[in-house]
Each structure stands twice: as C-alpha cells, then as structure tokens.
Amino acid sequence: MADLLEVGVLFAAVAAVGAVAARLDKSVIPFYILTGIALGPSVAGDLSVEGVTVPSVTASEFVNLGAELGIVFLLFFLGLEFNLDRLLASRSRIGTAGTVDLLINFGVGLVLGFALFGEALAALLVAGIVYISSSAIITKSLIDLGWIANPEADPMLGTLVYEDLFIAVYLAVAAALVAGGDSLGDAALSVGVALGFIAVLVVAVHVGTPAFERALRTGSNELLVLRAVGVTVLVAGVALAVGVSEAVAAFFVGMGFGSTSQVERLEGLLEPVRDVFAAVFFVWIGVETDPALLPGVAGLVLVAVLVTTPTKLVSGYLGGRTYGLSPRRSARVGLGMVSRGEFSLIIATAALAGAGAGLSTEVAETLYAFTVGYVLVMSVVGTLLMQYSGPFEAFATARFGPG
Amino acid sequence: MDVTESDLPGVGKRHTVPLGDGRELVIVTHNTGTREVFVKEHPDADSEKLLELSDRLARTVGTILEGAYFQPVESEHVETMLTEGTLLEWYAVDEGSPLAGTTLRDAAVGERTGVTVVAVQRDGDVIAGPGPETTIEAGDTLVVVGDRESCEAFEATLLGSAG
Numbered sequence: 001m002a003d004l005l006e007v008g009v010l011f012a013a014v015a016a017v018g019a020v021a022a023r024l025d026k027s028v029i030p031f032y033i034l035t036g037i038a039l040g041p042s043v044a045g046d047l048s049v050e051g052v053t054v055p056s057v058t059a060s061e062f063v064n065l066g067a068e069l070g071i072v073f074l075l076f077f078l079g080l081e082f083n084l085d086r087l088l089a090s091r092s093r094i095g096t097a098g099t100v101d102l103l104i105n106f107g108v109g110l111v112l113g114f115a116l117f118g119e120a121l122a123a124l125l126v127a128g129i130v131y132i133s134s135s136a137i138i139t140k141s142l143i144d145l146g147w148i149a150n151p152e153a154d155p156m157l158g159t160l161v162y163e164d165l166f167i168a169v170y171l172a173v174a175a176a177l178v179a180g181g182d183s184l185g186d187a188a189l190s191v192g193v194a195l196g197f198i199a200v201l202v203v204a205v206h207v208g209t210p211a212f213e214r215a216l217r218t219g220s221n222e223l224l225v226l227r228a229v230g231v232t233v234l235v236a237g238v239a240l241a242v243g244v245s246e247a248v249a250a251f252f253v254g255m256g257f258g259s260t261s262q263v264e265r266l267e268g269l270l271e272p273v274r275d276v277f278a279a280v281f282f283v284w285i286g287v288e289t290d291p292a293l294l295p296g297v298a299g300l301v302l303v304a305v306l307v308t309t310p311t312k313l314v315s316g317y318l319g320g321r322t323y324g325l326s327p328r329r330s331a332r333v334g335l336g337m338v339s340r341g342e343f344s345l346i347i348a349t350a351a352l353a354g355a356g357a358g359l360s361t362e363v364a365e366t367l368y369a370f371t372v373g374y375v376l377v378m379s380v381v382g383t384l385l386m387q388y389s390g391p392f393e394a395f396a397t398a399r400f401g402p403g
Numbered sequence: 404m405d406v407t408e409s410d411l412p413g414v415g416k417r418h419t420v421p422l423g424d425g426r427e428l429v430i431v432t433h434n435t436g437t438r439e440v441f442v443k444e445h446p447d448a449d450s451e452k453l454l455e456l457s458d459r460l461a462r463t464v465g466t467i468l469e470g471a472y473f474q475p476v477e478s479e480h481v482e483t484m485l486t487e488g489t490l491l492e493w494y495a496v497d498e499g500s501p502l503a504g505t506t507l508r509d510a511a512v513g514e515r516t517g518v519t520v521v522a523v524q525r526d527g528d529v530i531a532g533p534g535p536e537t538t539i540e541a542g543d544t545l546v547v548v549g550d551r552e553s554c555e556a557f558e559a560t561l562l563g564s565a566g
Binding site (some may be wrong): 082135153161 | 415431435436439441443447452
C-alpha cells in the first residue's frame with residue numbers, strides 16, 4: 001500500500017478514536033494502542049474483504065521514526081516542565097512522598113519481576129514499568145475531575161516530579177544494561193558512559209541557560225518552534241548515535257529550555273507537536289504488539305495488576321499524609337497514582353531494543369507484550385478509580401478518622 | 404488577606420483567596436492561559452467549578468473587577484495595596500463634608516492625618532498631582548496614599564467625625 005495512504009489511515013483512525021475517548025471521558029492512551037493493534041499487520045494486515053485489501057498500518061520507516069520522535073517529545077516536555085528550584089523549594093515533602101513511592105513500588109516491582117521472569121535485568125525493567133505512574137493520564141484526570149483545585153493535587157504532582165527525575169537516570173542505566181554485552185565489565189562500562197553523558201548534560205543545562213536564552217530569542221513562532229525542535233532532535237540523535245538513551249538526552253534539553261524565559265511560549269507551541277508524535281508512538285506500540293502473545297501474558301498481567309494497584313494505593317496514601325492531608329484526600333492521592341502509561345511503554349521499548357543482546361529474544365518479547373497488556377489495564381483502572389473514588393474515601397475516613 | 408500560590412507542575416499555577424466568610428475562591432491558571440475558577444464552601448471542602456475563562460476573557464473580567472471601567476466609590480471606598488502597609492484609596496466627598504469647598508492647603512490633611520492626596524477625580528476628569536490651591540468640591544473623588552492608620556484618620560476628617 002502507498003505509504004502516504006498508510007500514514008493517512010493512521011492519523012484518521014487516531015483522530016476518530018481520540019474523539020470517542022474524549023466523549024467517554026477516558027484517557028486516549030488505551031484507545032490509541034488498541035487502534036494500533038487493530039490496524040497492525042496481525043489484524044487488519046491479514047484481512048481482505050472480497051479480494052480488496054483492508055487499509056492497514058505497518059511498522060514502516062515513518063511510523064518507527066514518528067514513534068521515536070514521540071518518545072523524544074514526551075521526555076522533552078517532562079524536562080521542560082521540570083523545575084529544579086521548585087523541587088528544591090519543597091524538597092522535604094516531595095522527597096519524603098517520592099521516596100516512599102519509590103521504595104514501595106520499585107521494591108515490590110523488583111521482587112515481582114524476579115518472581116515472574118527469574119532474571120535480574122528483567123526484574124529491573126519490571127520494577128521501572130510498575131513504578132512509574134502516568135503523568136499524562138493523571139494530569140488529565142485531575143483537570144477533568146476538578147481535583148486540580150484541591151490540595152490532593154499537590155502530593156500527586158509532586159510525586160510525579162520525583163518519579164520523572166528518577167526515570168531520567170533510570171532510563172539511561174536501563175538502556176545501557178539492556179544493550180550491554182555479556183560480561184560485567186561491559187555492562188559497567190556502558191552504564192558509566194550513560195552516567196557520564198548525563199553528567200555532561202546536567203553541566204550543560206546548568207551553565208548553558210544564557211546560550212539557550214539567546215538561541216530561542218525570536219519574535220517569530222515559526223522560528224522558535226524550528227529552533228527548539230532542531231536542537232532537541234539533533235541532541236537526541238547524537239545521543240543515540242553514541243549509544244546513549246535519546247529519551248534522556250531530550251529530557252535534559254527540555255530542562256535547559258525550561259529555565260529560559262520562553263518556557264511558556266514553548267509549552268503552548270510544542271504541545272500539539274508532542275501530541276501528534278505521541279499518538280504515533282502509542283499506535284506504533286499497538287502495531288508492534290502481536291495480539292496472539294497477549295493471552296499468554298494474561299496471567300502475568302493479572303498478577304502484576306493485583307500486586308501493584310495496592311502498592312500505589314498505599315504509597316499514595318502515605319504521600320498524602322506526608323503533605324498533611326486528611327485520610328479522605330490521601331485516599332484520593334493513592335487512587336490517582338494507580339494509572340500507568342507512556343513511561344512504562346517507553347521502558348518496554350528499551351527492553352525490545354535489547355532483544356538478543358542483554359535480554360534473550362523470548363524474554364524481551366514476553367516483557368513487551370506483558371507491558372502492553374499491563375498498561376492497557378492500568379490506564380483504564382486508574383481512570384476508573386479516580387472517577388469512582390467515593391467508596392474508597394468513605395472507607396479511609398471510617399478506618400483512619402476524618403482528620 | 405492571605406492569598407496562597409502553589410505550583411502545579413505540567414499544568415500551571417493555583418491561587419487560593421479566602422473570601423472572609425469561610426469560603427475560598429480557587430483560581431487555576433493553566434499554562435495554556437485558560438483560567439478555571441472554583442469555590443470551596445469551607446477550606447476542607449471539595450472545589451466546585453464556577454466557570455472557565457479563556458486568557459482574553461479572563462483579562463477583561465479581571466479589569467472590570469479591578470474597577471477600570473466603573474468604580475462604585477459612592478457606596479464604598481476602594482483600596483489597593485501599593486506595598487505592604489501602604490494603601491492607595493479612593494474617597495468620595497459628600498455635600499456635608501467639612502472639606503468640601505476648602506483648598507488642599509487649608510484642608511492640611513497631610514499634617515492632620517498623614518495621607519497625601521495624589522489625584523482628584525472630578526466629572527470624569529482627573530487632576531493628577533493637585534497643587535495646594537486646588538479646591539476640594541462636593542462630588543469629587545480623592546485618590547490618597549498613606550498607611551492604614553492615616554487613611555482611617557483621613558476618612559474620619561472627611562466625614563467630619565474627627566475630634
């Protein structure tokens with residue numbers, strides 16, 4: 001099929017299901033993934049109606065690159081909205097809530113991953129996948145439900161900031177380990193390179209603000225967007241070329257731009273760019289998913305859902321209490337943190353990239369299918385828990401008192 | 404009045420304004436410029452959304468609230484905090500005010516109360532930086548600067564209730 005037609009099918013389908021998701025007040029993420037599965041080679045690609053090929057989407061060069069750009073822009077935005085001063089200003093509360101969140105969820109994730117896959121690297125990846133909550137889903141739900149005006153928004157957004165910083169470092173290490181060779185020395189070397197690269201970027205962000213400021217100084221929206229995209233994608237590309245995570249590089253470029261006076265303009269102008277490529281990324285996730293593998297991982301997904309929903313409820317509740325919130329509002333924090341989404345998928349993508357290197361192909365593919373199933377469930381469960389929070393709030397008040 | 408500001412990473416900022424009767428007004432300003440306005444029946448209550456304004460609309464509404472188009476000073480005086488402790492206030496001069504008909508020099512409000520008259524609004528015109536020969540007339544609105552105590556003393560003088 002003609003490439004342009006394929007891309008047209010992709011975007012038209014995304015637009016259609018996006019409208020459905022908005023009508024249903026649900027996150028778009030599971031809808032995009034299911035669209036990808038439905039349009040992918042295993043479903044639509046196999047269909048023909050009376051001899052006419054049904055339009056389908058393959059993991060073509062454009063879709064692959066678009067998905068890659070989706071990852072880059074998702075992480076770029078994370079960096080753009082990440083404010084180190086803000087983190088330092090409320091470091092004791094964010095630090096406590098974030099550390100509780102990390103210890104409980106990453107810790108349980110490590111044990112769970114080892115129990116499910118029986119090897120250390122897979123366990124490390126599972127830990128990351130179940131640890132990182134979805135900024136996209138949670139922020140959208142907070143706004144939709146009006147919780148954004150309530151105090152429970154503070155520990156939720158604060159914890160997300162902590163998770164974001166952790167995941168930037170984690171991704172660099174995980175990508176290095178997954179790609180790394182067999183020997184411990186090789187692994188240590190690639191982790192060292194990854195951490196060294198982060199250190200260079202942190203210094204560049206720290207001393208580079210005036211340069212960033214100058215680079216972005218223009219009255220023209222067009223030039224601003226082009227310069228921001230140019231710098232971000234170039235740095236991400238260089239990172240990938242030298243074997244470091246492009247997502248992490250994009251995060252730090254975002255952080256650098258975030259400290260300039262143009263940050264609000266950039267957010268407004270680049271949000272649609274991010275959303276377009278993020279949609280390609282989620283569809284690509286679906287296209288890459290072999291639906292035949294999903295039933296095989298259903299058991300793993302079920303176990304992970306049953307274990308890691310309560311862990312977020314507990315860590316979120318404790319985080320809310322750290323912020324001095326009532327049991328009722330703390331229960332909401334727990335419910336809100338349950339959603340997992342884009343970042344879990346990015347980690348799974350890193351796992352897939354390591355198939356045959358740090359991970360065996362079989363483990364990598366199982367891990368990938370597991371993550372897709374897990375995110376499909378958790379993105380829906382998380383949104384539903386927030387929408388029907390009443391019984392949980394009543395329980396928390398009855399169990400722990402009103403104050 | 405204790406307005407609190409909190410950052411909402413990835414969303415924008417939130418300002419909480421106590422309304423004095425136990426309720427709170429919550430304004431969420433999105434990075435996109437959209438303002439969402441909520442009210443809380445009491446500080447522990449859930450926020451209930453009142454309205455959502457685009458950036459342009461929010462600025463227009465804000466300007467109206469600020470009194471740029473119409474200032475109902477006849478019923479109440481308006482005050483604006485210049486800095487901590489320094490007020491900029493508007494006072495209407497009534498028919499029976501002891502200051503009506505006197506010049507600023509004779510009124511000597513600076514010596515008597517500590518405030519400075521920085522402008523006189525009369526029939527839609529503004530006399531900025533009025534000199535000592537400027538006569539205060541009934542129907543004028545005086546714009547004065549001073550600390551809270553001075554402004555209260557001035558109000559008493561204006562109303563003729565000072566000793």
